Amino acid sequence: SAVISQKPSRDICQRGTSLTIQCQVDSQVTMMFWYRQQPGQSLTLIATANQGSEATYESGFVIDKFPISRPNLTFSTLTVSNMSPEDSSIYLCSVVVGDDGYTFGSGTRLTVV
Amino acid sequence: AQSVTQPDIHITVSEGASLELRCNYSYGATPYLFWYVQSPGQGLQLLLKYFSGDTLVQGIKGFEAEFKRSQSSFNLRKPSVHWSDAAEYFCAVGAGGYNKLIFGAGTRLAVHP
Numbered sequence: 559s560a561v562i563s564q565k566p567s568r569d570i571c572q573r574g575t576s577l578t579i580q581c582q583v584d585s586q587v588t589m590m591f592w593y594r595q596q597p598g599q600s601l602t603l604i605a606t607a608n609q610g611s612e613a614t615y616e617s618g619f620v621i622d623k624f625p626i627s628r629p630n631l632t633f634s635t636l637t638v639s640n641m642s643p644e645d646s647s648i649y650l651c652s653v654v655v656g657d658d659g660y661t662f663g664s665g666t667r668l669t670v671v
Numbered sequence: 672a673q674s675v676t677q678p679d680i681h682i683t684v685s686e687g688a689s690l691e692l693r694c695n696y697s698y699g700a701t702p703y704l705f706w707y708v709q710s711p712g713q714g715l716q717l718l719l720k721y722f723s724g725d726t727l728v729q730g731i732k733g734f735e736a737e738f739k740r741s742q743s744s745f746n747l748r749k750p751s752v753h754w755s756d757a758a759e760y761f762c763a764v765g766a767g768g769y770n771k772l773i774f775g776a777g778t779r780l781a782v783h784p
Contacts, residue, residue, distance in 0.1 A: 601774045664714035
């Protein structure tokens with residue numbers, strides 16, 4: 559199965575600032591997925607990132623708030639922009655490799671103060 | 672639209688007792704089904720998955736799940752629970768290929784010594 563390195567593992571940020579989360583995969587993948595897990599909640603898909611094209615955002619998520627880059631087949635970033643305390647969550651990236659199903663990064667625990 | 676229901680928000684069992692976590696899904700075709708476990712402060716770990724074939728699926732850590740198409744269910748079972756099994760368990764459904772996963776709300780498992 560794929561191995562995902564996600565950085566940073568956690569951060570505490572001031573409201574109004576932005577944080578960029580990085581996701582590095584040890585194999586080439588077509589799609590990368592970004593999820594949000596709010597405190598005590600399940601996972602919600604933010605967007606799907608394809609290499610060489612615009613990310614596809616789910617209802618309730620917009621590019622201005624969560625810009626995504628996908629410069630190559632092993633790397634992606636998610637930026638949480640103009641943060642507010644409501645953005646405090648765990649953010650996870652995920653990939654599908656072959657028949658292994660979906661592998662998840664260890665997550666970025668974000669606290670906005 | 673796809674959806675996943677985990678009816679039990681919180682379950683408590685005694686160590687050594689058997690366990691069954693319920694999962695019902697809604698999907699128009701044959702779904703791809705997954706169970707993930709999330710320990711406190713950790714990322715998601717895949718326990719098992721069902722794509723096709725034998726409806727009884729064996730996973731890691733002694734877990735198994737049974738796909739029942741007639742009941743739209745994919746319940747997770749373990750014959751004897753260990754204290755280290757205390758965690759949050761998520762059922763998820765996917766459309767296959769490189770499509771997104773839809774997660775249930777999760778079931779938090781507590782294990783009494």
